[in-house]
Amino acid sequence: MTQSIGQKFTPFTLLKFALPSMLMMMLMSCYTIVDGIFISRFLGDTALSAVNIVYPVVSILLAIGIMLATGGSAIVAKKMGEGKNAEARSDFSMFAATGVLASIVLAVLTLLFLTPVCRVLGATDALLANCRSYLGTVILFAPACMLQSLFQSFFVTAGKPKIGMTLIISAGVTNAVLDYVFLAQLGFGVEGAALATGIGQMIPAVVGVCYFFFIKGDLYFTRFQFHGKTLLLASGNGASEMVTNLSNAIITYAFNQILLRLVGESGVAAITIILYAEFLFNALYLGFSMGVAPVISYQYGAKNDGELQKICKICRRFVLFSAIIITICSYFLSEPVVYLFVGSKNETYQLAVEGFSLFCLAFLFSGFNIFSSALFTALSDGKTSAVISFARTFVFILLSLMTLPPILGVTGVWLAIPVAEFITLFLSAFYQWRKRTIYHYA
Template identity: 50%
Template sequence: MHQIISKEFQFAQLLRFAFPSIVMMVFLSLYTIVDGFFVSRFVGTDALSSVNITYPFTSISIALGVMFATGGSAVTAIRMGEKKMEEANHAFSLIVFFCFILSVAIAVPALLWMEPLVKALGAEGELVPLGVEYLTVLVWLSPISILQILFQNFFVTAGKPMIGLSLTIAAGFANMILDYVFLGIVGMGIKGAAYATAIGYCIPAAGGIFFFIKNRTGLCFVKPKWNKMVLAQSSLNGSSEMVTNLSISVTTFLFNVLTMRYFGADGVAAITVILYCQFLMTSLFMGFSMGVAPVISYHYGAVNTTYLKHLKKMCWNFIAVSSLLVFAVSLTFTEGIAALFSESSVGVYVLICRGMRIFSFSFLFAGVNIFASAMFTAISDGKTSAIISFSRTFLFIILGFIVMIQLFHVDGIWLAIPFAEFITALFVLWLLHRKKQDLKTENV
């Protein structure tokens, strides 16, 4: 059966194929920012801080979903490239079923010990009840959240990225409208923001279930068959993405602790906005990598050596140009973004502007690191991908905190991420040089 991802795309065609994934990731980040806007404007910056404080736990579910989505997508696409469609369907169905059950197993104990969990995440005083309200709703619907993460990737693997994009846009608009209704009109407080987000999750989850049940001409649901090798390969291939999300949760926790120590609640609110912007600015790289990964996997499985080399060159050229563009946009719109969340006369606004200007330099290097990690995941080299992700999102950030704060004091907090991205980019270049002969052997 002819698959869309089997095409030998030229650059314009490749960009057109990846475009829905790019728009989807940008849109996801935008409605995350809109969430923060409504929370800060209608509930207050303390509520915005509590949202960020609870993030390290919600990122656990996200990490598992992303791990199996990216790793499982690679496993499935490689089987499709090998013309083993039945095996691809069984792998896909098992991954979705397993992830749903796993998310339920994580949610139950969290709901039983919610307040101690929120306190352990660093919430104090007024932030504790706000955090409990917000996190309880999201944990209840975390299995739905995992499904929508899985389907975002598997729509691309199925050659239907526009369906995933349409569902994501619908979910985003629903979230934005419900944010306004629940917070601005009904006055539900932070719980309203959680309900708006959770209801938004339901749209791509339900759409994905319907599509993969009805789709009988390509990737679809079949009765799951237990296959520990599929789960092991998926988790190994996607381990870098899991490492990324878990590391982000740890570093977010550290950012919260450090900004609380130096700036108080205003600092936590400021780093929340800056991390929102990081998600927005890097969403271009993440979306592009997500969009092209199944194409890389398919041609890797088909052993199409010549085209893989051309594909890799096109991707690196795109990353180089887009990195400069994202850096310029970030610097240009710093004040405008800060103004969305805070009045210009208050401390939070000043902290956002100062931090964002320094933070922007990270975008010059982030694209290289994100795509390199995704590329190795796509060819089932999960170990190398995980090393890159761990270095970028944890090891070098911790080193950045230690070195930059010593050298630049409070500005070192904002410099930690640019430092980590720069050092990781150097590491990636060294790693690619070292693996050059291996990459030729592996047809990349």
């Protein structure tokens, strides 16, 4: 691994190293979108709305997994940069075991209180049956979802990003094929989509467990002792990523409630389509940040200031350049993307196209904000990362939702995230400038 993330990078080799993570995240977003397309096309807007209603529970699961993955991988990569390989393996094993245990606890609690959870999240009488069916099925695969989240980061830390990408491709193809079989051929309903997702997640989970148990590379499972301080450090360091997903759960709930009040269930279906599209376009930034984070952590741990500065400069240029391209592409692809879900120019289609043509302005700013948060996570400055992430994904969006819709109506809903990303841009720039002399990345 040290020869991989510790090498001298050029712009080309850094992008090449990060490419598997970028493709992996984009493919993950694609097979999440495939679920939405099949549900919308074969089961209708009501089923699509139901899936979005209960998605906050999945967001909580992902929040824990991504927190342990990003915060833990920063610690593991840093220790390997310091030459503490045995400690790194022990910590990695502890993070994986903790994540699986947490996923089991969440799954049991969800199943015990399935109907109350759906009701609290906003399920109406028309949506309740589909909410119960989807959530009750997908939560059964919580450990697989957790391990998939962990292995996304740790395959990169192990210097094997291509293995992680291959597993995600396999999971995505499996999910898409099973979506067709379960929904189009067998008529399983929303539980079929949940089952397809869960079976797809089993592939990277099972193969990842086998790999880290039996392949004795630089990073593998070992016996470990539980170190609460290390776990807390990883949790604090990865708090920004956890905050992002927990905030997504709350913000999704807020969007759903506001749109139910303004335009009804078609509005919930429209925002579901837009949020799927956001996941797709932001996946490039998320994957890039995930790919370069272990490199930054390693160089920081090895105290290679010159290499660290060069890497961060490459990252900023890539993010700023790609932001312009992604914004333009997303604007012109708004109608084709929405049509994939809806298939006809009904009320949901019109709302989603109108919304996405405004919403895509967020991509001008989101890349820099995502990278800024990931940068400080990689530098083990979880506090700063969490401040940026919390402001970006919760505070500024919630303030926008409280102020814009009363003035602009539905248009204010679509502009809430672009406005939040724009404000966060100044916060991200401030922290990058302020911390540059502390961590020597600029």
